[in-house]
Amino acid sequence: MEVPRSEYPRPQFVRPDWLCLNGEWQFEVDAGDSGYDRHMHTSDQDLEQRIVVPFCPESSLSGIGNVDFMPTVWYRRSITIPQEWAGRRVLLHFQAVDYDTTVWVNGHEVYRHRGGFTPFTCDLHGVVAPGETAVITVRARDDNRPSQPRGKQSTRYENYSVFYTRTTGIWQTVWLEPVPHSYLRRPRITPDVANGQFHLSQPISQNSAGLKLHATLRDAEGVVTTAECRADLDFAPQLVLPIPKARQRLWSPNDPHLYDLEIELVDRDGQVVDRATSYAGLRSVAIDGKKVKLNGAVVFQRLVLDQGYYPDGIMTAPTDEALIRDIKLSMAAGFNGARLHQKVFEERFLYHADRLGYLCWGEFADWGCSGFGPMHDHQQPGIT
Template identity: 65%
Template sequence: MSALPDERAHHSPSDASVPRPEYPRPGFVREDWLNLNGSWQFARDPGDSGLERGLTHAELPERITVPFCPESELSGIGDTDFHHAVWYRRTVRIPAEWADRRPVLHFGAVDHDATVWVNGTEVARHSGGFTSFSADLGGVVRAGEEAVVVVRARDAGRGPQARGKQSAEYANHACHYTRVTGIWQTVWLEPVAATHLRRPRITPDLASGSFHLELPLSGNRAGHRVRARLTDASGALAVASSDAHLDLAPRLVLTVPEESRRPWSPEDPHLYGIELEVVDGDGTVVDHAVCTAGLRSVALDGKRLLLNGKPVFQRLVLDQGWYPDGLMTAPDDAALVRDIELSLAAGFNGARLHQKVFEERFLHHADRLGYLVWGEFGDWGCNTGPVGPDNQRPSSGYVTQWLEAVERDYSHPSIIGWCPLNETRQLLHDRRTDLDDVTRAMFLATKAADTSRPVLDTSGYSHRVRETDVYDSHCYEQDPEAFRRLMDGLAKDRPMVNPQDEDPGATWSVPYAGQPYFCSEFGGIWWNPEEAEAAGEDRYVSWGYGERPRDEEEFQRRFAGLTGVLLDDPDMFGYCYTQLTDVFQEQNGVYRFDRGEKLDVARVREAQLRPAAYERRDGGAATGS
């Protein structure tokens, strides 16, 4: 039998009233855990005076449904005003069967600055609204005892913090959306031994048919060993173990027998299971976890970006990951799967996960469905100009939070590239700026943390790292012929470099140096069938790029024309169309915000799935979805 992690909740209560009950970390599964989603006490703290007013020890006046933010309908609050600080409180009893183990409290994400107290003791502080953090409660609360968990989340709403697409104005506008404050991903507890596994790093080595494991440990390591077992549906394939003198992170290699090697790809997203054990000096297993792994490679060869040694054209879509009722939080796990299925149905084979760090379960589904994704941070338009209401300013915190994201998601085979920044806006100057330093720091940090994937220093606009692995541009020209003229310089190593429409004489980016190149944002065709039928320009309340098509036929011709320009370029390794769904007033999605159809998706699919010149130029097989 395969030892792939079970997607269902394990030992967490199966109360149907608990929202998002599924296991939140499916790539690294332990059997015992407790889901803390559901009803919590809640308080709004507009003056951020709750600490002085004693809210760490007080009952709170409202109720909220976690993991949904207070701005969302699903939270039961639905208040879209600014929340400079909010408070949460919940009492939970640590299961008695967790005796002799340490409870660890996990937060999927809290926006933006979180402080956590348990039984009056501060156990964690974390800055950054997109990344996970944990608190070891050993010495604070024991099995069988009650734990009073109190969380304060501060969220300035305006100013320099990284917030992705969240609006810095009161209302939504253009491509800025309703803010998210506080807890917006699953909160949960799990018990661990004093010596236990931290998150493993699993690196596939397709050439040798192996997985390289780095297994960081916590606690006293004297006399302990680590064992690993590779499995598939037929059973055990390989085993490996460390000696009793453990490094800080023991390294093991699991080699797949040649007859059992199945490279992970969009056509065959095969996953192996890896069982991990920590064994003490008496031979007792003190920690056990199950991981998933895909055997695949990503490589660069001149202008080519190769998957498993082959040129696979990346038909990507921009996925913002927003929902009408949950905002940045999917209402249920099925919604995550549905978004991938909708994308595949439209002919895309992957996505840029745009301006948020998606929850781990989305990546798990991408792994098992063969969906190619680029991981990204939420920092849209950051620059070092004067601080305005819409400004996100680069800081050392960007590097810290981004490394947390890379570390969390490293082992997912669906991630085929990293993009720390998006549309940074600043001219190149004689003197280095904070943006120069932070961009380079994020690039170098990513390269140090992950040598197995390409890194794009920033998507669109201000490329500032000369050795960036990949180069790109954003272009929302709506006329296919004009778009072709803008894109036709790649063959002569003179591709389009942003910005083409703001100040053509200005220098925003370091020169293109022959890297693999793609147009990582284009299209964004503004299409709302109901508005198209309305009379008068003043009836349009939506937002999108360019002139609205007169009817769906014009939309389809424009879509096929724009995608065709990029499909016909033998040097273009892929594209990213804006976008998968409408998001509030930004109505340029292939689907509606509620995921309903608004156009003939079969025609969108047909336009994309003809063979790409990039895949044909040296015999590579065209691969659609």
């Protein structure tokens, strides 16, 4: 079968090597939450059903279409880690699983995550190596506890009021990525319009003597600026990327200009240990009384309320083109942005919003809960 939603899931922090794990997985509903006691995490017995990941089992695109309550669900898939990744660590990424998730690989518990809207990563070093087979087993628990952030998901069997069909289990892309033993983690990029520069805070997995961090900012004309610093003193070296006045171009809905950013981790011999690409928009946001200012000027926000629901995918867009279509339809109707309502939208939606000049109010799915901020959306230029 064709792999669904096979586009790169993390457009603001890109490495060339990766493997999409979307597609057919084994699946089973565990109505009594007894699967662990029945050793489903170590069993080699096939699960009862087949599901198309990344679509939730409530959706028609998943091939399941079960809209009843599913307190616990299990997934399993076997995959051979590419041999060409030899000598590198292997990371297993889940972009979103609702809600309380445990992951086992070859019977070993590798990660536990609580939260239905944020990504998490399992480091498989010491569990499975390139060239070997990984049996990935996932248990997702999802109930109706009032303390559990649910957004617009219905707590009743049926839809009611402003609450809609639930999403259980995996609902965004699952993927593998090889990295070196010292590797770059996701950076924090902060625009500084007043001084015409970007501040880069770049976490690294581990430091060793002689490591350096090198960053290159580019636009359509080529290299704008470069910066370098030592990366062997702490785990989050800091860089400033000053932009020459002639190359400063602010991000706005009328001119959604984005700079390309290349980040490299270099060893004492000058060899590149790790490399990733990103992007950034130079813009400022401020509140002046009841006015919102973008780059110092009042911006009138004509926003739609975007629920982020799809008839066939529920909270998961059927295609990347569907995300783009939503934005373009809104803009064609005269709107310049959206309130992303009670849901952390997938990163590709935010990427398309950034490049199309679409303002977004980022919002977490709380519905009475607090303390679960979506930190990974901090540096999206379109997020206000």
